[in-house]
Amino acid sequence: MPRHSAEPIRRAAIVKATIQEVARAGSLEVTVAQIAGKAGVSSALAHHYFGSKEAIFVAAMRHVLTVFGAEVRGALATADSPRERVEAIVRASFSAGSFRREVIAAWLNFYVLAQTMPEARRLLSLYRRRLKSNLVHSLRPMVGDRADQVAEGLGALIDGVYLRQALAGTSPDRQAAAQLVLNYLSREVAA
């Protein structure tokens, strides 16, 4: 293993470990040592690569959002009609990659992080704006000028389902979650 390839590997390992540890602890009260330990490195190395604990959290958050973004884009690629596009976004929200216990738990805590860290808030706002923009664009041909409020409702509903899943002891049911939201969509379109 060549020396110069270590950095990306370590960063990825630390980011992954961060998500796992945050999920395990159920809060952001995890020590750098715990994260580093899980990643199989020393806490000093984590500081070496990220500079601070906050930066580690931001990187983890960015990773979650990146994965989610990629899933949305992938789902949109095969969608033709507006209806299909909206459905693609909804399904991507509950895809196998993002709708997992550890990611959901991390998600909730990133919301809390966004309350105190401007950088985290920026990331979250960016993601939200993109999602809404995507939704509104696809909804326009379906519901006209109600697109904005329907998008707002869909967004809130998705967030709510996530939130409730975070607290539920059971493992997430992607199918049921998607169905609940798509149901809402159908009603709005029919109205």
Place this chain on the structure above:
Amino acid sequence: MPRHSAEPIRRAAIVKATIQEVARAGSLEVTVAQIAGKAGVSSALAHHYFGSKEAIFVAAMRHVLTVFGAEVRGALATADSPRERVEAIVRASFSAGSFRREVIAAWLNFYVLAQTMPEARRLLSLYRRRLKSNLVHSLRPMVGDRADQVAEGLGALIDGVYLRQALAGTSPDRQAAAQLVLNYLSREVAA
């Protein structure tokens, strides 16, 4: 100042200060000293009355839920038809007492707390079960055996609206929030 009236006054002050401080900090990372300071007492006294920091948080959470429960009950008192009952619950969710910046911020953090503290989780589950039971009961005459899923959707939507409000920089708009949820209700009933 009569001796025996000190305890309830102090407890209430500390609980109130806890909610304010959690909201101000945007997280549970507030020190007992900060809370006590805001309540105008020493940190030792807070420990004297509550025993631990966790117990302080639980008391604050219980208070929020109690206020909310009272608001729901009050709203239900003047509701006759099933439709009115559901609307009362929804409106109570966004009532002036509960849908305030500080309370919303505290709410979000209590969700996080519930991930780690069994007692907090118990409280939250209890509140949720009651709310859903209330909803299902009133929805039954309106939507029949779809009552359960509609209640689930309403609950998730309410949670989602709260969550988004926690992150929004603006002050909460009770009217718009209630309208969004009631809209969902109308669609479901019409279907």
Place this chain on the structure above:
DNA sequence: AGTGATTGATTGACTCGTCAATCAAGAAAC
């Protein structure tokens, strides 16, 4: 009414542990 005992209220000072961050130095690669 006076006086001493009792009890709750309250605090400042202290302990003990924890943790983020730094540093200096060793190991590995090139």
Place this chain on the structure above:
DNA sequence: GTTTCTTGATTGACGAGTCAATCAATCACT
């Protein structure tokens, strides 16, 4: 032999919880 990687050790700060002591009201008894 220089650069990158990696760590153990250390530090400095901070915070929860404890404790011994003070203060003030109430009580019990005369």
